[in-house]
Amino acid sequence: MAPQIPILGAILLLIVTLSSIDPTESKQPAFKFMNQLQGCHKGQKVSGIHQLKQYLERFGYLSNASYNHPNQYDLFDDVLESAVKSYQQFYHLQVTGTLNSETMKLMTMPRCGVPDIVKENHPHxxxxxxxxxxxxxxxxxxxxxxxxxxxxxxxxxxxxxxxxxxxxxxxxxxxxxxxxxxxxxxxxxxxxxxxxxxxxxxxxxxxxxxxxxxxxxxxxxxxxxxxxxxxxxxxxxxxxxxxxxxxxxxxxxxxxxxxxxxxxxxxxxxxxxxxxxxxxxxxxxxxxxxxxxxxxxxxxxxxxxx
Structure with a gap:
């Protein structure tokens, strides 16, 4: 039985350690990917652009078919520029089509999940x-x-x-x-x-x-x-x-x-x-x-x- 005591102690220590962890600490903030996108504009290819397209698609500014192609994942193309302009217009920002600081500040804030523009194929x-x-x-x-x-x-x-x-x-x-x-x-x-x-x-x-x-x-x-x-x-x-x-x-x-x-x-x-x-x-x-x-x-x- 003696060899089991260290094992039991280790298990108890692990349980105590896991119970003290905040489950949200292991999760990255949902909009963290946007931190590297400020200043981006049409013609650039930057990691995180694809997630931005998913964000804009969720709120109705893009359709999935317009960006869901491997070659378009992280490309800031004409379609994305148009979507960014629509977002800026909706929220009465300066309409530039670029990810300026004013636009990024608004996009990275926590918000309601109800879409701004609801497409026919959206669950809403x-x-x-x-x-x-x-x-x-x-x-x-x-x-x-x-x-x-x-x-x-x-x-x-x-x-x-x-x-x-x-x-x-x-x-x-x-x-x-x-x-x-x-x-x-x-x-x-x-x-x-x-x-x-x-x-x-x-x-x-x-x-x-x-x-x-x-x-x-x-x-x-x-x-x-x-x-x-x-x-x-x-x-x-x-x-x-x-x-x-x-x-x-x-x-x-x-x-x-x-x-x-x-x-x-x-x-x-x-x-x-x-x-x-x-x-x-x-x-x-x-x-x-x-x-x-x-x-x-x-x-x-x-x-x-x-």
Missing amino acids: SHYHHNRKLIHAVSRYAFFNGNPRWAKSMLTYTFFSSVSVPAAQSLSSACARAFQKWANVSNFTFQEVAQSSKADIVIGFHVGDHGDGIPFDGPGGFTAHAFAPSIGLLHFDGDENWNTNPGPNQMDLESIALHEIGHVLGLQHDDTVPDAVMYSILNYGNVKRNLHPDDIAGIRALYGLQP
Whole structure:
């Protein structure tokens, strides 16, 4: 038996060591590849360009067929230049077609995973349509066809496929976020047991979690949701979530407030960075109060008095 003692001790030491490792530490930030791309322009071939094309394809600025060829992987070609210009135009940046510092700063920030322009072959295409066809009034926007709920009392529940520390705060954070939308609309929201059939299901997931929109790890797409009346709201479990966020943490309530806006039928507000429905929120930032544009949008969508 004596020879087994060192082995047992080694196993116990390994277990203790592994249990002390933060699982997110082994994962590279999702947008880290962009660090080497600043200043790139048409005609260059740089490692990481292919990942940039995948980023722009995810948000609707490129089609997969336009870049998925070995000779085009890391080439900054005409198609990519056009996609970069479209991105810059969408976010009201200087339209140069080059990866200048202003563009790269915006691209590398954590953001909502709902696409800006939804192609027909995208998993969201069953529920969202081409961004160019979205009915826009003032600065807020709706999904094409103005999908909305046919009832004003919505139930919600929680189901996660992974365990994260912030899960214990999810119910209270979402309750506060739901109440803020209820205060400016005709909606009421009620949490129900997981065993009940709910209108909205909320939870933490990682990677490919079955809805066709995989998460990409820390520092990328923080969450996503579907337009009415699909009722799915997902948070990326690889992010460092908190209700009192530090500089490297994402605010749970702020993101919940944004994604609930999608669940109710609002698209991204691409011109007002202070709006809750703006697609980008950086680490450590908090945005827990609805902007007048958010309020005007939800009230216009559901035919309420301004």
